[in-house]
Amino acid sequence: MISERAKESIGRIFAGAARSRLPTSDGHACEIVDRHRDAGSPQARVVVLTISSMQFRLLLLLHFDDDAGMRDYYVGDASRPLADAFMEVANLCCGAMNQRLVEHFPDLGMSTPYTLSSDCVPYLATLKPAHVASYDVSINDTVRIGATLCVCTGAPLDFLAEEAADAESGGELELF
Amino acid sequence: MVVAAGVGFVAVVALVATGWFACARARSARRARSEAERRCEALAQEAVQLRAQRDETAHERDALAADARRLSDELAERDERLAASRAELERALARGGDALQRASHIADEAARLRRFADTFERWHEQMTSLMAQNYDMHQKNQELSSIVSHVLIVSLNASIEAARAGAAGRGFSIVASEVRALAARSQELSKSYRDSLNRNDLVTAATFQDIQAGGKMMAASLASVEALANQLHGAFAQAAA
Numbered sequence: 001m002i003s004e005r006a007k008e009s010i011g012r013i014f015a016g017a018a019r020s021r022l023p024t025s026d027g028h029a030c031e032i033v034d035r036h037r038d039a040g041s042p043q044a045r046v047v048v049l050t051i052s053s054m055q056f057r058l059l060l061l062l063h064f065d066d067d068a069g070m071r072d073y074y075v076g077d078a079s080r081p082l083a084d085a086f087m088e089v090a091n092l093c094c095g096a097m098n099q100r101l102v103e104h105f106p107d108l109g110m111s112t113p114y115t116l117s118s119d120c121v122p123y124l125a126t127l128k129p130a131h132v133a134s135y136d137v138s139i140n141d142t143v144r145i146g147a148t149l150c151v152c153t154g155a156p157l158d159f160l161a162e163e164a165a166d167a168e169s170g171g172e173l174e175l176f
Numbered sequence: 177m178v179v180a181a182g183v184g185f186v187a188v189v190a191l192v193a194t195g196w197f198a199c200a201r202a203r204s205a206r207r208a209r210s211e212a213e214r215r216c217e218a219l220a221q222e223a224v225q226l227r228a229q230r231d232e233t234a235h236e237r238d239a240l241a242a243d244a245r246r247l248s249d250e251l252a253e254r255d256e257r258l259a260a261s262r263a264e265l266e267r268a269l270a271r272g273g274d275a276l277q278r279a280s281h282i283a284d285e286a287a288r289l290r291r292f293a294d295t296f297e298r299w300h301e302q303m304t305s306l307m308a309q310n311y312d313m314h315q316k317n318q319e320l321s322s323i324v325s326h327v328l329i330v331s332l333n334a335s336i337e338a339a340r341a342g343a344a345g346r347g348f349s350i351v352a353s354e355v356r357a358l359a360a361r362s363q364e365l366s367k368s369y370r371d372s373l374n375r376n377d378l379v380t381a382a383t384f385q386d387i388q389a390g391g392k393m394m395a396a397s398l399a400s401v402e403a404l405a406n407q408l409h410g411a412f413a414q415a416a417a
Contacts, residue, residue, distance in 0.1 A: 052390045052393055107396070107397055109388075109394070110392060111392075112300070112385075120375070123374060126378065
């Protein structure tokens with residue numbers, strides 16, 4: 001249902017969006033490596049977002065732990081909950097993916113983020129996905145985030161998205 | 177004699193004079209005839225020229241008449257075309273007015289349908305309420321699991337105490353064993369229930385997010401239709417003005 005180049009394109013789009021949106025500063029190193037799907041989620045919580053089109057829906061799940069490293073990085077001295085701060089970041093990351101995807105699929109819509117327990121992730125199979133990919137994201141070797149992309153489609157899906165020349169600028173303009 | 181001579185002289189003179197006069201008259205007659213012939217010739221030439229002019233005038237008149245007929249025909253044809261164009265313009269104006277109304281109607285409908293987004297947002301709010309209920313069930317199930325674990329420990333202790341009591345505790349041992357078996361089944365059920373809640377959380381969130389995102393997609397598409405219909409309406413209105 002989903003071609004190899006479409007799977008690779010979705011991976012490239014995610015990598016570009018993650019590198020540009022997950023670090024809080026441009027100078028921070030962001031490393032993304034593939035993770036075996038059966039490895040499970042080492043993090044306790046997961047932020048879920050959905051991009052829907054007429055051909056498919058894509059779920060972006062960003063796994064995180066409410067620990068000191070994450071709080072220092074995303075909350076800092078503020079008194080707000082980490083989940084709220086991280087949902088904003090996840091929203092920007094998904095918005096950047098949406099902007100790249102809309103170049104190939106003109107009719108797209110994006111949901112607002114929602115937080116779930118990572119115990120829910122093994123049940124992605126219930127959605128009968130056509131493609132699932134998992135990644136480990138490391139920022140400055142201190143912040144560890146997991147990512148899962150889940151694409152559900154009932155129709156053949158084939159497109160090619162090249163590597164973004166510019167690391168995604170303008171995600172702030174996305175209206176959520 | 178002299179008289180006769182005089183008479184003779186006079187007669188001669190008279191004869192000479194008569195002859196001279198006759199000659200003069202003859203010359204004059206010749207000149208007059210010559211003049212008359214020249215005039216006749218001039219008149220004949222003039223008559224030829226006049227005939228030529230008449231013929232030319234007649235030709236020009238015929239040409240002008242032909243031109244007049246052609247122009248008249250052209251005028252009639254243009255008048256006919258003008259009438260047809262006027263009729264077509266009137267029909268086009270009528271169609272334009274109809275299209276203007278239709279474009280306006282499409283824009284209004286698109287704007288109205290965009291309010292569906294409110295419905296999707298309402299569903300999304302209901303999802304949040306549903307998820308809160310799921311969270312509550314998670315908490316209760318966790319409490320139940322904790323109680324079941326405690327019952328397991330209690331039943332294990334009861335079995336130990338029954339064994340210490342020897343033959344007197346045999347009946348109590350059977351009861352303790354039954355309680356432990358029931359607690360173990362409750363624990364399995366609680367785990368299964370927790371798995372169902374987790375699956376339910378994921379499916380509920382994914383479904384409602386799909387509805388919400390789909391609603392936004394439809395709202396964006398309807399906004400495009402509305403903008404196009406408004407552009408069309410503006411173009412028709414400008415053309416009609």
